[in-house]
Amino acid sequence: xxxxxxxKKYIAIAVIAVISGLxxxxxxxxxxxxxxxIQAVSSLLIGVVIAYILNILLVQVEKVYFPKTRNKTIHKSxxxxxLLISLLILVAASALIIYVVVPELIASFKLxxxxxxxxxxxFRQWIIFHSDEIPSLQQALQTLEIDWQETTKKAFxxxxxxxxxxxxxxxxxxxxxxxxxxxxxxGFIFAMYILFNKEKLQRQFTVLMESLISAEKCQxxxxxxRTAHQSFTKFIGGQFLEAVILGTLCAIGMMILRxxxxxxxxxxxxxxxxxxxxxxxxxxxxxxxxxxxVNPMQTVIFLVFIVILQQIEGNLIYPRVxxxxxxxxxxxxxxxxxxxxxxxxIPGIILGVPVxxxxxxxxxxxxKKKRGN
Numbered sequence: 314x315x316x317x318x319x320x321k322k323y324i325a326i327a328v329i330a331v332i333s334g335l336x337x338x339x340x341x342x343x344x345x346x347x348x349x350x351i352q353a354v355s356s357l358l359i360g361v362v363i364a365y366i367l368n369i370l371l372v373q374v375e376k377v378y379f380p381k382t383r384n385k386t387i388h389k390s391x392x393x394x395x396l397l398i399s400l401l402i403l404v405a406a407s408a409l410i411i412y413v414v415v416p417e418l419i420a421s422f423k424l425x426x427x428x429x430x431x432x433x434x435x436f437r438q439w440i441i442f443h444s445d446e447i448p449s450l451q452q453a454l455q456t457l458e459i460d461w462q463e464t465t466k467k468a469f470x471x472x473x474x475x476x477x478x479x480x481x482x483x484x485x486x487x488x489x490x491x492x493x494x495x496x497x498x499x500g501f502i503f504a505m506y507i508l509f510n511k512e513k514l515q516r517q518f519t520v521l522m523e524s525l526i527s528a529e530k531c532q533x534x535x536x537x538x539r540t541a542h543q544s545f546t547k548f549i550g551g552q553f554l555e556a557v558i559l560g561t562l563c564a565i566g567m568m569i570l571r572x573x574x575x576x577x578x579x580x581x582x583x584x585x586x587x588x589x590x591x592x593x594x595x596x597x598x599x600x601x602x603x604x605x606x607v608n609p610m611q612t613v614i615f616l617v618f619i620v621i622l623q624q625i626e627g628n629l630i631y632p633r634v635x636x637x638x639x640x641x642x643x644x645x646x647x648x649x650x651x652x653x654x655x656x657x658x659i660p661g662i663i664l665g666v667p668v669x670x671x672x673x674x675x676x677x678x679x680x681k682k683k684r685g686n
Contacts, residue, residue, distance in 0.1 A: 357499075
């Protein structure tokens with residue numbers, strides 16, 4: 314005769330088996346439904362991300378804005394004022410980056426548009442002048458017969474098809490951009506609601522958790538969430554600090570080497586370095602392109618310098634600044650970046666380090682508890 318707890322165990326196993334089978338059989342439909350749900354709440358998810366990132370700065374501002382005041386007016390307006398200050402700091406930082414980078418990009422593209430046509434004409438004149446020195450080229454030029462009428466028709470047909478495709482692509486791009494801006498605005502408004510009521514939302518979440526699960530499981534869940542919050546907060550702060558250090562070192566090094574666009578390239582590399590490990594390489598590619606418009610030979614010097622700087626950043630700065638801030642050894646930082654990138658691309662690279670730090674801390678605490686430390 315089976316006991317009650319054994320019956321419950323077998324029932325649970327049967328239910329899990331049935332649910333697993335249904336998931337396997339209808340996986341494409343479930344995946345599509347999940348995608349539709351995420352698309353429907355994407356604005357709210359964007360708002361949650363904005364609120365979480367902005368809250369890191371908000372907490373720091375609230376620490377210095379009359380933290381122990383007894384003035385009722387200041388106390389009531391404290392959240393609104395600190396939130397406004399946080400937004401102004403972000404806007405000022407973004408405006409500074411745009412002010413430094415955008416004019417230099419425009420100037421470099423103008424320089425390229427001025428320089429490329431004369432170079433192309435010189436190359437054409439060189440081919441014509443030296444064609445008699447290359448018999449095969451001369452023979453090819455002599456025997457080359459071009460049906461200009463047919464070529465013109467094909468060119469117009471190609472341009473017409475390309476124009477139609479370009480217009481369709483442009484319309485699709487504009488539609489997507491407008492949709493993203495709408496989502497961003499809705500997400501920003503939702504983020505403001507979250508930040509103004511974060512203490513109340515936290516209390517409601519705690520009450521909900523205590524109502525749904527046992528006290529022990531609730532305590533463990535809250536511990537995991539606190540650990541993850543600490544890891545993500547320290548990671549974001551460390552990542553920004555690392556980006557500032559790397560951008561500053563790049564600008565100073567380029568000034569010492571007397572390379573052009575030092576401030577702009579340092580700013581670009583600093584901003585792109587917000588993507589762990591590989592981000593600075595993307596910034597370096599932009600910097601190399603900019604320098605090449607002025608002096609291609611200096612591009613070689615820049616690339617050698619940036620490779621050396623990347624070695625210093627990858628082996629010393631990043632593991633120490635970001636790794637130490639979240640309590641994750643350098644070897645696991647690299648492992649997290651590699652694994653995250655392989656699983657989910659750029660988002661995986663960004664999220665891999667704080668996720669790994671969370672598991673590292675939880676496992677470390679579990680081992681200490683087991684060993685009685």
